[in-house]
Amino acid sequence: MSVAVSETLPATALEVLPWAKWLMDYSDAVVNSLPENEAALDWRPTDDAGGWYLSIREQAMHIVDERLEVVSNITGQDFSGMMFLQDYGGTEKPWTFKPGTRAQIIESLKAGRAAADEMLSMPPAQLLESTDALRAKFSEWCEKLKEQGKDEELAKLQARGPGRIINMVMFLMGHEQSHRSVLQHLLRRQGHEVARLA
């Protein structure tokens, strides 16, 4: 196996991460295709195994929220006024969200996209760096794990150190694509034409 340095020099992080653009475009296209009928957005499947599902509206809200959250974690910007989650229930209980119409969801989606694009306009070399906001988050997580007595998790986190931008962007894309695919699948099963949007 040999590794050779590329000779090309893109100017922005987004140029070296073409998948980031394509994937956000894909998520945007699916969310922008939400049915106009507000009542249809509240449909959620039932789980015979005893779990629960996010509704179509909540899936879209979660995509929007997490994009804003990741950018906030990297840059320290406050997007809380544009986010929807009220109470995170983990895997134990249903999450609760603030009320939000289709138009409000799409408005927040656009704001998140603009913030992500702006953040990714940085020079590509910065992708491997951390930020003050990420370091502050890292300290918070370490404190929390210490309080909870989760020594093993704490040791792993400390070994890895504060998050770097590239890692957060990869998390965002993986997370967003998993929820995009769930949202898209539920919409398709409900008969909405969202199969060919990538």
Next chain:
Amino acid sequence: MSVATSPAITIGQHLPWVNMTLDYTEQIVSKIPEDLLDFRPVDPNGHFMFSLAELAMHCADTRRMFARQLAGTESEEGMWTEWDENDAGSEMAMTWRFKPRGTKQEILDSLRTAREELQPWFELPLSSLMEATDGTRALFDQNLTKLRAKGVDVAEMELRGPSTINRVLFALTAHEAGHRGTLQTLARLQGVDARGEH
């Protein structure tokens, strides 16, 4: 911003989402009962949908494809997909065809062995992350030649340059997270307890 790098850290340690994503897919596949593997939902709009087994086989194939891009190996050995040359480049619109599937264990083994092909890249030092490989450079040259012959504008592609290890792993993670989301939803809708691990 300040640089926070450790010379000892590997790509796999630096990008925990990659291995977490691959683990998650394998966990979901392991929960699917053998008799549900061929279940295929119906899209009311008539579009193609993968069966549960096909989703898992597609993830395994894509792991191999990305590993072989990095290694510069042109081989379809071990893959489940039966590629139709006429469909090349139209993955979104094509009807996918697969070789007869094996048992669930064989599909899990296929995911595992495909992951093993990726492993050497996870073990490289973090300093290699933003580098291209001989494999991606060769593929880049091939694609440029093909696109130029078709009269396609390749300026953007030239600026971006050959895929770096980061770009390939980024694509792998986002791609697999998307299909895993569908696989998980599909399994849950069929009554399998495959709840999330948020």
